[in-house]
Amino acid sequence: MVEKEIDSLCSQYGLKPTSLSDLMLKVNSPDPGLEYGFTGEENSLYLPLYEELKAVSSLSGTGNDFQAYIQFVLNPEKASSEYLADFFNNPLGLKIRKAWETRGFILRPETREPEEPAMALSEVSALHEAAGDAYLSGESGFSGIITSLAANEITFKGKVSVENMCTETGENTSLLSGTAVPLLPGISSFPNVDLDSLTHSKLYLPDLQVQLEVLKIKALTKELISQLSVFECRLSTYPKSITHIRKKLELIREAVKLANDSDYILELIRRGESKKLEFKSTLRMNLLSGKPDWNIEHAVLKTIVAYLNTDGGILLVGVSNSGEVLGIKNDGFPNEDKFLLHFKQLIKQHIGLNYAPMIEYALVPVSGKNILEIDCRKSDKAVFLNPDKNDEEFYIRIGPSSERLTGSKLIEYVNRQYNGKQG
Structure with missing residues (x-):
């Protein structure tokens, strides 16, 4: 092992x-x-x-x-x-x-x-x-x-x-x-x-130059932790240049978070797909036809809805089923902002912005490529996917897949999961 x-x-x-x-x-x-x-x-x-x-x-x-x-x-x-x-x-x-x-x-x-x-x-x-x-x-x-x-x-x-x-x-x-x-x-x-x-x-092991660079960063991290401890003690006594210092600390925080997120995503990929983890190669692009495809978008959205209706979970877009890191470039957007805007619009049109607080997402650099990490929390009420204005679909997670419930099974699940209290 x-x-x-x-x-x-x-x-x-x-x-x-x-x-x-x-x-x-x-x-x-x-x-x-x-x-x-x-x-x-x-x-x-x-x-x-x-x-x-x-x-x-x-x-x-x-x-x-x-x-x-x-x-x-x-x-x-x-x-x-x-x-x-x-x-x-x-x-x-x-x-x-x-x-x-x-x-x-x-x-x-x-x-x-x-x-x-x-x-x-x-x-x-x-x-x-x-x-x-x-x-x-x-x-x-x-x-x-x-x-x-x-x-x-x-x-x-x-x-x-x-x-x-x-x-x-x-x-x-x-x-x-x-x-x-x-x-x-x-x-x-x-x-x-x-x-x-x-x-x-x-x-x-990485090569020698990387090893030495890692040691330098570790030494710098220890020094930074020591200095932050001193700064924290003095903060209430010497509140000078607060705004400037806060901005600098936020930059450090984001840099460290990004590095941690990257390694965390790699660890998730190594674990493989499960009830709370799924991979999608693209957000909208059919890799066989080379064209945008609603069926690809629908597969992403139904996974999100299933997470919201069950116990939450993480969806990684830009990772193949086998765990290969593909990145988001295959989706064909001119830049990252356009990609994120398109994803936000999908949530707004087909799930609803009122559920957005339960759907956290961000682009994370992994192996030199950006992937979309979507982290969903469990909803306290039933969430439906609206492929169009005249239709509603309800999904839950069963094992490593998203399954649609209809009719009496849907009613039974909603009553059991949410005690019949909706609205």
Whole structure:
């Protein structure tokens, strides 16, 4: 499931799948002979073997839990360790890390409640020093990986060197095996790690320049949040240039909302059509004939009416049934204003402007194209579609489709849904 989600993200954002093995120069296991477990090499990602811990890009970020991390030294021409750490801490990155455990790439040892308080770091270090010979001989701990001063440093030039490394350990692709040193409360030993499978599992990442730009925007966002907090505190005391400041804040709000809406729409598209979500390729244009078609407009309007009469929902115009983002250009309007005016006129003529407050709509940029997002709330009274002045049609949502009700079924539904109170 996670790989399908990654593939979908790659498709939507135009990204190519990658993996840690494509991005890293070498990987280091924690060295008990070092004060903090690793040497602080530049552009290093410290990836935890337990999902409860955060991925970090600085050695100090591992704290006292450095024994539960692996260090990946990344190629500076391909990836930023800071970006990758942030990626592995976000929802998708966490899903990937959890999937590693589910698929057996990381096998946790049995857990138990500690009978005594966990050892202090100094005690752990002393134990490591006392057990140094055992670690170096491969009798416990890292299963013979640390066999020299540089033995916990493995250089990667492709999959072959990974396989060679695993063969040399005599543990197939298992990098880390059990040790008696407690790492976290209730955990008695290191997990087993199938490093080859883990490093070759799919990720999706933008190119390096985009990664760096994202980091800059994140830093700017944090600074902005800090400044806004100060500004909010001072606002009632120093109400200067209120109008000017308000306009600037509104511009920021709209920019952020637009970016959030775009990603939100992509997430909706990935979910696929449902009772509360439907896609329409165009607002009026028949793509087969290349001409405006009332039947296309009618299909859009009946979906809106069905949402109003049931539990609300979202209609995306400019998206094919398969989830391809087409945009609104196929409708053939000279500009966006003309497109929106035409949509407003359709609502006015065939549903009624009195229902307009329950129909929110906006153009949202998605994958370089604008689509129309129509968000409908549930109406507190029955809503009819008027294809012409002499006809009325009533629709509700049943599953992922809009169904017309007539006669006794219509009366029964209206009485049940609205308690017979209309007007």
